[in-house]
């Protein structure tokens with residue numbers, strides 16, 4: 001994807017100069033390897049700071065909520081699905097946006113890269129299919145496909161679903177992938193095993209809320225965990241409060257989550273928070289034939305009522 005960089009800069013410069021947009025939301029190089037950071041470019045001469053490679057996993061739609069300017073946004077498949085959800089939920093207007101669509105080949109999991117070396121990484125350079133990792137003592141070349149974030153390795157919607165201009169030809173979407181193997185593994189457990197699995201999963205959660213903050217779906221002015229009147233959830237490390245946070249947040253994302261992985265990428269404790277949302281994604285596919293953000297014409301299933309909705313859960 002590094003080959004997209006020139007085209008991204010060319011489009012961004014052009015639409016800024018033509019006045020089609022006031023700002024571009026994209027990525028710039030971070031201060032640490034593999035840590036590109038979201039940025040806003042306001043002037044055509046600053047377009048040179050934009051970067052694009054396999055470390056752009058943060059979901060930029062988080063920076064669109066309730067904005068009033070005309071915005072150019074660089075968006076991979078999952079981002080465009082979150083843009084659709086934002087439009088449907090009236091958080092941004094389609095007319096405000098110029099979507100620079102990126103056919104995506106997946107983002108790298110920096111923890112997987114770190115696990116391949118035994119000292120601090122000082123530089124990572126990317127080629128089309130490999131990355132070179134330099135440490136204080138060593139330099140190795142790794143295959144990118146072996147290092148993808150878990151969500152990217154099972155992603156079947158890599159192409160943008162809405163866009164104004166593409167940076168490259170659309171790519172062939174992967175086929176024959178079992179997207180829900182991890183969910184099925186948990187579903188096959190006994191009740192006690194499930195309980196233990198989830199207790200273990202969130203046992204190291206420090207309630208920093210980075211997962212929530214990185215998610216474009218979590219745009220409530222006051223999140224239920226921060227509300228104090230009434231106080232829905234305790235503020236400490238009580239286990240039931242931690243469980244409540246994770247379960248409720250996941251249900252708030254039901255039918256809206258695009259499995260972009262931004263939440264998991266942001267977690268400082270390496271917790272697989274997608275285990276919660278992936279189950280609800282699977283349920284939405286099976287119960288309602290619904291995948292988030294694929295159409296501007298319909299609202300998410302938990303947001304509307306249909307006479308033929310399954311109702312086995314009503315007693």
Ligand code: SF4
Nearest residue numbers: 077078104106152155
């Ligand atoms: S989830 Fe899909 S579109 Fe999003 S970054 Fe991963 S591979 Fe790309």
Ligand code: SF4
Nearest residue numbers: 205206208209211267
């Ligand atoms: S980012 Fe990780 S540690 Fe922080 S609240 Fe979310 S799951 Fe817990």
Ligand code: SF4
Nearest residue numbers: 215257259260261263
């Ligand atoms: S819950 Fe996680 S994977 Fe789902 S949209 Fe939010 S950040 Fe992306």
